Each structure stands twice: as structure tokens, then as C-alpha cells.
Amino acid sequence: MKQNSLSKAVLERLPVYLQYLRSLPANAPENISATTIANELGLGEVQVRKDLASVCNLGRPRIGYMVSCLINELEAVLGYNKINDTIIVGAGKLGKALLAYEGFKNYGFNMVSAFDIDESKTGLTETGKNIYPLSELKKRCKEMQIKIGVIAVPAEQAQSVCDLMVESGILAIWNFAPIHLNVPKNILVHNENMATSLVLLSSHLTEQLNERQS
Amino acid sequence: MKQNSLSKAVLERLPVYLQYLRSLPANAPENISATTIANELGLGEVQVRKDLASVCNLGRPRIGYMVSCLINELEAVLGYNKINDTIIVGAGKLGKALLAYEGFKNYGFNMVSAFDIDESKTGLTETGKNIYPLSELKKRCKEMQIKIGVIAVPAEQAQSVCDLMVESGILAIWNFAPIHLNVPKNILVHNENMATSLVLLSSHLTEQLNERQS
DNA sequence: TAGATTGTTAATCGATTAACAATC
DNA sequence: TAGATTGTTAATCGATTAACAATC
Numbered sequence: 001m002k003q004n005s006l007s008k009a010v011l012e013r014l015p016v017y018l019q020y021l022r023s024l025p026a027n028a029p030e031n032i033s034a035t036t037i038a039n040e041l042g043l044g045e046v047q048v049r050k051d052l053a054s055v056c057n058l059g060r061p062r063i064g065y066m067v068s069c070l071i072n073e074l075e076a077v078l079g080y081n082k083i084n085d086t087i088i089v090g091a092g093k094l095g096k097a098l099l100a101y102e103g104f105k106n107y108g109f110n111m112v113s114a115f116d117i118d119e120s121k122t123g124l125t126e127t128g129k130n131i132y133p134l135s136e137l138k139k140r141c142k143e144m145q146i147k148i149g150v151i152a153v154p155a156e157q158a159q160s161v162c163d164l165m166v167e168s169g170i171l172a173i174w175n176f177a178p179i180h181l182n183v184p185k186n187i188l189v190h191n192e193n194m195a196t197s198l199v200l201l202s203s204h205l206t207e208q209l210n211e212r213q214s
Numbered sequence: 215m216k217q218n219s220l221s222k223a224v225l226e227r228l229p230v231y232l233q234y235l236r237s238l239p240a241n242a243p244e245n246i247s248a249t250t251i252a253n254e255l256g257l258g259e260v261q262v263r264k265d266l267a268s269v270c271n272l273g274r275p276r277i278g279y280m281v282s283c284l285i286n287e288l289e290a291v292l293g294y295n296k297i298n299d300t301i302i303v304g305a306g307k308l309g310k311a312l313l314a315y316e317g318f319k320n321y322g323f324n325m326v327s328a329f330d331i332d333e334s335k336t337g338l339t340e341t342g343k344n345i346y347p348l349s350e351l352k353k354r355c356k357e358m359q360i361k362i363g364v365i366a367v368p369a370e371q372a373q374s375v376c377d378l379m380v381e382s383g384i385l386a387i388w389n390f391a392p393i394h395l396n397v398p399k400n401i402l403v404h405n406e407n408m409a410t411s412l413v414l415l416s417s418h419l420t421e422q423l424n425e426r427q428s
Numbered sequence: 429t430a431g432a433t434t435g436t437t438a439a440t441c442g443a444t445t446a447a448c449a450a451t452c
Numbered sequence: 453t454a455g456a457t458t459g460t461t462a463a464t465c466g467a468t469t470a471a472c473a474a475t476c
Contacts, residue, residue, distance in 0.1 A: 015409035195229035
């Protein structure tokens with residue numbers, strides 16, 4: 001395992017490799033080559049080798065990488081073996097779905113509890129997690145030393161929730177509200193922006209249809 | 215409105231501008247400068263100008279861009295004024311939530327109906343949309359000339375659903391399953407990959423905490 | 429006119445790809 | 453040994469940023 005400061009581009013591909021390696025059947029060969037991974041994922045083989053080299057040096061000429069070791073290294077580098085406790089603000093449909101989703105564990109995340117401004121939502125969910133009044137956010141975040149927050153409130157309330165999170169000591173925010181958030185520069189906001197995703201789809205479509213005509 | 219072939223990077227920022235412009239209060243000035251937009255969104259002002267120039271030439275020195283015109287141009291370029299009919303495969307929690315979400319209209323998308331392999335799910339949802347048996351996918355896609363599909367099934371079934379979509383004439387796929395899909399090269403797959411989002415958050419966190427120590 | 433702001437051309441930066449030596 | 457495969461160094465490509473002329 002080498003030192004960090006991986007570029008964003010690399011950091012976005014590493015989980016894809018891990019996902020693929022995890023999906024290999026138990027009776028698959030012990031070793032896998034960068035060439036195979038590249039073909040399977042539609043990437044360049046040099047890129048795969050370079051990405052993997054930035055994480056470990058488990059590759060052996062002629063043989064490839066031992067799958068189980070590679071999985072371990074990737075999990076370590078990506079921090080999937082430690083658990084990040086995370087809170088959610090907004091206990092609407094989305095907030096509740098995120099709170100209930102078990103799959104986050106696979107990525108080293110644990111959705112601890114949700115907060116909502118509507119105090120009538122306070123209580124336990126079906127999956128045994130707590131929803132608290134928003135007024136308790138700061139106290140509870142400090143207590144549990146929460147560093148990651150999810151914003152699942154309407155756009156209008158997102159900035160004020162964001163400010164409150166920053167005040168509560170949160171350092172990284174996963175924002176599902178369709179609005180740009182202003183934060184101090186040591187705070188990271190990752191926007192889960194459906195608009196962006198959808199634009200890529202529809203622009204591809206336009207291109208395809210234009211090509212067909214010409 | 216200029217010609218297309220916008221780079222992916224630009225295409226991902228345009229919806230952010232549009233979102234911001236739409237969020238301006240009704241009593242805001244008629245015109246806005248690239249400088250203001252850049253500051254507000256934390257981007258470079260040259261970048262904003264270049265991005266906007268790739269879409270229109272509404273900018274006037276000393277004055278800036280007329281907000282309402284800019285919104286119209288962006289909506290036109292991004293295709294938000296025509297409607298893309300879209301189907302969803304997988305009527306679990308996620309599939310149903312996507313089917314019910316009204317907000318897609320703002321991005322020119324219309325979730326028409328969902329399909330599920332479990333035929334007991336067949337019927338109307340609360341929001342008046344149909345869930346059909348998966349076996350009817352091909353027929354209905356051809357009938358309605360659907361070009362965009364959403365995959366909201368577990369990873370194990372995603373590839374076969376994907377193949378079926380391609381067979382049904384779908385050209386762009388929005389994939390929520392945590393697995394890489396193999397498709398013919400004229401088909402676009404956009405992965406809504408939580409693993410990728412989360413990695414960026416946790417790696418930022420690690421950096422922040424390391425800095426604090428040193 | 430002076431100055432703010434645009435849009436373009438050139439320079440820089442970063443990421444991907446190609447070429448190749450090292451090695452099992 | 454021969455050949456497949458790794459990892460690194462250099463070349464290319466694309467995107468961002470800087471510099472500057474045009475203009476209202």
C-alpha cells in the first residue's frame with residue numbers, strides 16, 4: 001500500500017475495480033491480469049495497470065494480480081475497512097430510503113440516524129434507527145463526532161441545513177438537494193446531481209439520432 | 215444557440231448554471247455577469263464565460279448576460295424543453311421512488327412506467343403510473359419508442375435487464391445497480407455509483423484529519 | 429472618455445495513452 | 453529460452469487558466 005494523494009480521476013475508478021473483483025465467482029482463477037480487467041470494464045489496460053500501481057505493487061509479470069490481495073489493498077486504500085458514521089438531515093422519502101439502505105456497509109459507511117425539522121417524525125424507524133428533531137443535530141454530532149452528513153431536504157432549506165452541519169463539525173457533505181451550497185473551503189461538498197446525470201443521457205441520445213439521419 | 219459537440223466537462227456544468235439562474239429571485243437584476251456567477255458557484259470566471267460562449271452569444275461587455283435569455287438558451291441546448299419519455303425496470307423501493315418523483319420534469323424527463331419481473335407488482339401506483347410485467351418491456355418500448363431506460367434492480371439481474379433494454383431499442387441507460395454493464399458501443403451507460411461518491415467524501419475526510427495532525 | 433466586462437488566442441496544467449525496458 | 457505481463461518514462465491529448473484585444 002503506497003502513499004495517498006491519489007487524483008480524483010483515479011479515486012473514482014478504484015471502487016469500480018473493487019466492485020468488479022468482488023463480483024468474480026469463487027471458482028475463478030486466483031490471479032487476474034490488468035488486460036482482463038481492462039477488457040471487462042471497457043478501460044485501457046495501461047490505465048488499469050497505472051491505477052493499480054498507485055495503490056499497491058502486487059502485480060507480477062506473466063501472472064498478474066492475486067485477486068484476494070488486490071481486494072484487500074483496495075479496501076484498505078478506499079477506507080472500506082473502517083466505518084464512517086454518517087447522519088442524514090431530512091427524513092422524507094429519500095432520507096428514509098438512505099437511512100434504511102444496508103448496502104452502504106459495503107463501502108465503509110454507516111447511516112447512524114436522521115434529523116428532521118418536523119418533530120412529529122421523531123422516533124424509531126422500521127429498521128431500528130432513530131429520527132431526531134433537527135434542533136438536536138449539533139449536540140448529537142459533537143457527541144458522536146460525526147464528520148459526514150447527507151442533505152436530503154428541499155432546495156430551499158439546503159443552505160441553512162448545510163450551515164448547521166458545518167457548525168456541528170461536519171467536514172464532508174453529500175448533497176442531494178438540487179442547489180449549489182456555499183461552504184468554507186476546508187469542507188467538501190459532493191453533489192448528487194440528477195440534472196447532470198440526465199443531461200449526459202439526453203445529449204447522447206441527441207447525438208445518436210442525429211447520426212442516424214446523416 | 216451554437217452547434218453541439220460540447221465536451222462532457224462543459225455538459226456537466228451547464229445544468230449547474232441553469233439551476234443557479236432559475237434559483238434567482240424574481241426581483242433580481244435583469245442582467246448578470248460571468249463574474250457574479252463564478253463567485254456564487256465557486257468557479258473561475260473565464261471558465262464560466264467560455265462555457266456560456268459555447269452555448270450562446272448573449273453576453274454584452276459592461277452589462278453581462280440577460281438572465282431570462284440565458285435560461286432559455288440553456289434549456290434549449292440541454293433539451294429541457296422537449297420531453298424524454300423514460301421507463302424504469304425494477305419496481306422496488308428505488309424504482310418506485312424514481313417513478314413517483316415529479317422533479318424530473320424540470321430536466322425534460324418523464325418517467326412513464328416501471329417494469330418488474332415479479333408480476334404481482336403489476337398495476338397502478340398511487341401517482342397513477344403503471345407497473346407492467348417485465349415480459350412486456352420489449353413490446354411497450356417499441357410501441358412508445360422509448361429510448362431511455364433506468365435500471366433499478368439488484369446487481370445480479372442488471373446485465374440481463376440491460377441486454378433486454380438494448381434489444382428493445384433503448385439507447386441510453388441510467389444504471390443504479392452497483393455493477394459494470396457490457397453494452398454495444400453505440401449505447402451509453404451512465405452509472406449512478408454510490409461507491410464513487412462515497413469514496414470522494416471519505417478520502418477528503420482522511421486528508422482533513424491528517425492535515426490536522428501535522 | 430474610462431472602465432467593466434466579454435470572448436478569443438496562447439500557455440499551462442493534468443490526465444491518458446504509447447513506447448519500452450524489466451521480469452517472471 | 454520465449455513470451456506474456458508488469459511498471460515506468462516520454463508523448464499526446466484535452467481541459468483549465470492566463471493574457472489581451474474588442475466593445476459597450
